[in-house]
Amino acid sequence: MRQFVMTMTVGLCAASSAWAGPHEKAAKQLLEAMNSEQTMAATLDATLTSQLQANPAMAPFEDVMREFMAKHMAYSTLESELIPLYVEAFTIKELKGLIKFYDSPLGQRAVEELPALTTAAANIGMTRVQQNMGELQAAIQARMAELEAEAQADAEPSESTDK
Numbered sequence: 384m385r386q387f388v389m390t391m392t393v394g395l396c397a398a399s400s401a402w403a404g405p406h407e408k409a410a411k412q413l414l415e416a417m418n419s420e421q422t423m424a425a426t427l428d429a430t431l432t433s434q435l436q437a438n439p440a441m442a443p444f445e446d447v448m449r450e451f452m453a454k455h456m457a458y459s460t461l462e463s464e465l466i467p468l469y470v471e472a473f474t475i476k477e478l479k480g481l482i483k484f485y486d487s488p489l490g491q492r493a494v495e496e497l498p499a500l501t502t503a504a505a506n507i508g509m510t511r512v513q514q515n516m517g518e519l520q521a522a523i524q525a526r527m528a529e530l531e532a533e534a535q536a537d538a539e540p541s542e543s544t545d546k
Contacts (some may be wrong), residue, residue: 403466409478411462411468416485418494419465420458423528429502437509 403411431448435441441448454460469478484490512519 395496396411406475406478408472409482410466410473413469413473413478413482413485414462414465415480416490418491419462422494422498423456423458423461425498426501427456430505432433433502433506433509437513438540 431445431452435445458465473481485494
């Protein structure tokens with residue numbers, strides 16, 4: 384029985400890739416040209432490292448977090464969900480144009496630089512939020528006070544207009 388299940392699983396996987404149309408194949412080719420597997424791994428690593436630096440109390444859980452990310456966020460676990468995104472967003476002609484770009488020296492340079500640029504941009508955003516956290520907290524407290532006042536006003540019995 385176990386052999387049967389394994390054979391069926393391998394067969395279905397092979398068949399599903401054979402059923403992929405030209406649009407799906409072009410999307411997969413683009414993801415490969417973009418070096419998505421390595422780019423995602425590098426971006427996840429850099430993001431996790433950045434978050435650990437920002438929150439040192441999480442350091443004892445680094446291995447757990449990395450294992451979780453490897454299990455749920457690795458390219459191999461997401462590819463089947465990523466391909467339809469690209470199919471929906473781009474025509475086959477556009478996908479082929481993007482593939483041509485990413486196969487070029489400039490496209491490969493972009494692939495090399497984008498993870499670091501994405502991480503740097505995220506760090507800028509995180510720093511900006513941290514620098515202005517007091518303002519956010521004050522705004523949230525003000526809104527909470529407004530909501531509490533509204534709830535209290537709604538809970539009070541209204542004066543009867545029947546006279």
